[in-house]
Amino acid sequence: MNRRPVSEADLHAWLDGELPPARRLEVDAWLAEQPEAAARLRAYAEIDHGLHVLYDDVLAEPVPARLRAAATAAPPRRRAAGWARAAAAAGWLLLGGVAGWSGHTWIGPDGIGGVSELEVAHEALAAHVVYVPEVRHPVEVEAAQGAHLAAWLSKRMGHPIRPPALEVLGFQLLGGRLLPDGSGQPAAQFMYQDATGHRLTLYVTRCDDVRETAFRFTSRDGLDAFYWADGVLNYALVGDIGREALEGAAHEVYRQLEL
Numbered sequence: 001m002n003r004r005p006v007s008e009a010d011l012h013a014w015l016d017g018e019l020p021p022a023r024r025l026e027v028d029a030w031l032a033e034q035p036e037a038a039a040r041l042r043a044y045a046e047i048d049h050g051l052h053v054l055y056d057d058v059l060a061e062p063v064p065a066r067l068r069a070a071a072t073a074a075p076p077r078r079r080a081a082g083w084a085r086a087a088a089a090a091g092w093l094l095l096g097g098v099a100g101w102s103g104h105t106w107i108g109p110d111g112i113g114g115v116s117e118l119e120v121a122h123e124a125l126a127a128h129v130v131y132v133p134e135v136r137h138p139v140e141v142e143a144a145q146g147a148h149l150a151a152w153l154s155k156r157m158g159h160p161i162r163p164p165a166l167e168v169l170g171f172q173l174l175g176g177r178l179l180p181d182g183s184g185q186p187a188a189q190f191m192y193q194d195a196t197g198h199r200l201t202l203y204v205t206r207c208d209d210v211r212e213t214a215f216r217f218t219s220r221d222g223l224d225a226f227y228w229a230d231g232v233l234n235y236a237l238v239g240d241i242g243r244e245a246l247e248g249a250a251h252e253v254y255r256q257l258e259l
Helices: 008-016 021-032 035-059 065-073 082-086 089-102 115-131 143-157 243-257
Strands: 106-108 111-113 172-180 186-193 199-212 216-220 223-239
Touching: 008 021, 008 035, 021 035, 115 186, 115 199, 115 216, 115 223, 143 172, 143 186, 199 243, 216 243, 223 243
Parallel strands: none
Antiparallel strands: 106 111, 172 186, 186 199, 199 223, 216 223
């Protein structure tokens, strides 16, 4: 009997428990023949569950009045609530993971994005929506301790790393934090804020090898990211300031990191 091919949509529906019983049996049979894919899919389900355990209570908290006011005052394109985006963080991680193990690349408006860099972009998007809404503790080490921040993250990353200065674009560095990347290795996140309360985050991870890639773009639920690899580091700049402005910021980040 011929079996219908299993698509990414089928796999997402399988993860979410939304497949009709007959189709679920077909996908189960396919997974039984693909042990590596099945193991990775179970791992992504565990990540999804873990994120819900960690952050569901946070998402249930009321949005601070200052953030509500900023959202109301922002232009229509920027009104997508950061707290609503946090609910999609697990989905972005799963999307990046499924794309990685299924062997597909994502074709963006600016060209073809490599799987590994796209996974980094999805990790950056997820980290952005988790930490940007924080009012009292948006960063782990504040910008006032800049020398300590750079030295600490450089040591943990095993490579010199420093936060670019984006004052020329109207964004002040708030500070940074240490995070695990998708493979459990150290990653860094730097956070910036402008006078209107909009925030950018720069997410940095180690590469498996030395390489360079051009800027690539991805967007989901009103949140944009430019991402690239340079030497032994992957970078992803995330924000909701519009594609053109974010691209300009990404070029400024790249220019400073090359100095």
